[in-house]
Amino acid sequence: MSAVTDLKTRIQRALAAAFGEDFAQTDPMIAATNDPKYGDYQVNVAMSLSKKLGKPPRQIAQDLMDNLDLGDTFEAPEIAGPGFINLRYTAQYLGQRLQTMSKADRNHDRLGIPNVTNPKKVIVDFSSPNIAKEMHVGHLRSTIIGDCIARVLEFQGHDVLRLNHVGDWGTQFGMLITYLKEVAPEALTTANAIDLGDLVAFYKKAKARFDEDEAFQLTAREEVVRLQNGNEDTLKAWRLLCEQSRKEFQVIYDLLDIQVNERGESFYNPYLADVIKDLKTLGLSVEDQGAQCVFLDGFTNREGQPLPLMVQKSDGGFNYATTDLAAIRYRLNEDKAQRVIYVTDSGQANHFEQVFQVARKAKWIPETVEITHVPFGLVQGEDGKKLKTRSGDTVRLRDLLDESIEKFGAIHDARLVAEERSETEEFKSNVARIAGLGAVKYADLSQNRTSSYIFSYDKMLADKGNTAPYMLYVYARVQSISRRGEIDFATLETPVQLQEPSELALAKHLLQMEAAIGAVADELLPNRLCQYLFELSQKFNTFYDACPVLKAEDEGLRSSRLMLCDLTARCVKLGLNLLGIEVLERM
């Protein structure tokens, strides 16, 4: 990136020299080209200045070029089309950059990519399953996307607090505890009296009762209020239920290698009353049909009247809007967060917009703090509808992950047979686990987050296309070269020679790693990194096909190509790790 910054300065100097000091701050409009035949960068400023200067764009481009000193980074520029200026890196410059990249901090390998200059305290709120329910496919995206965003921001040097805002509070517990008192009271006083599967079944029945039985509904609501007021028996029952769920969640987090700190909705209970008090004092919250409501700008109901955000129910209970408001205050005032990122499905977009609006109206969010909802689409079945099992039930996350591991294991076994290879059980299960889980993660992250995607084991486990197995294969391929040639990449010390088109293309792509990571951090779109890695893998395979490495014509070229191989593998490893995916030395 420093090359582009430098280029910008040089062009601005040329603009000033050619057209006067007024143009010293004009944006040169530098962009990466979309076709190698136009070089590496195109400067588009000539077209935009045409009207202002009253000259044809190509003339402007020529005047600019006449005043431009490019140093030794780029070849002589060319004017093309309506007035594009095309710039191409010199092979020598690319070689130097690659050597710098190769030598940098091999031990904790970040390929010489520096930390950001202004690290921030960032909270990433993700995963957020509900107590007394199993994690299902609906939690997959939040967990994977949130983890990836956290990894990328941590890599950049930000102080990231990962928070699991678990649903451990509210009406659901009123329902569940009320129901359990009737049918399984021992579950409320004894640890592990029933297992989680049963708990889920009880939850469904409790919900059904709640929906149809008014008396039950009332009792359940009273139980919620008891919980929120700290009644001992109710609290004890609640703690038991949470502990049981927590163990189950941890199994999944361990499998997926996810670190996240539990801080559930209940954590904010002591702060809820103050939220209402302060909203009332500010005159924002008013009573409406017995409930406390804040009326919103830009939201109306069917009759065109302003829509409220309800912050306290008519029975005195608080709801998730109250909790989210209390969480905002706590995170900004106590955690001192400068950026807060919420990773939830796009169905909650309205809710967050409303909550943020209320918090802003109350002046709880300083201008310097960035608070963002990062929405994502649904996981759909092959029929385009919400993913379900054949019997129509929600897909348990555990089952989904196990199935992916098992399916990849079967594919891999078949390949071993075809290649007449014999491997240990340990080797096989490790490959299946890493590729199977990697495939699920990669399939999710490689989609544009905002759209829904169709879940397909066949596609995500395929060895062709933009998949985890394809990327893992590239890494393993490079390691195979080092084993075959008995190469220690760490000791490579050589000038890089770039002659073949496939070498140049690979070299240029390797140098864009930092920009790719930066794009994810800025846009919070992990698919940018996936796209980068996929293109890197393709360029590597093209290079590998065209250029002999171990059998290169001379020692210098051999070392140079080995360095390209090594850098590719390190980029793939770092990239996959930022996506939460491990690599395999052999597969």
Place this chain on the structure above:
RNA sequence: GGAUCCUUAGCUCAGUGGAUAGAGCAACCGCCUUCUAAGCGGUCGGUCACAGGUUCGAAUCCUGUAGGGUCCGCCA
């Protein structure tokens, strides 16, 4: 009714102001006595939903229309 996201190749999707709109899959044609062919090269394939507008330049920004997803007061 409102809010919001979306509509790009047969299928699944990239691409938020630049040149002739890209990739994977599928289909078809080639490439293994040579470092892992889990690979590579090539062919075929598009009125970027539609209509206006802004701009030197629009899949991209604005307005409208049609179609679809999701959400909308006492669940979270």
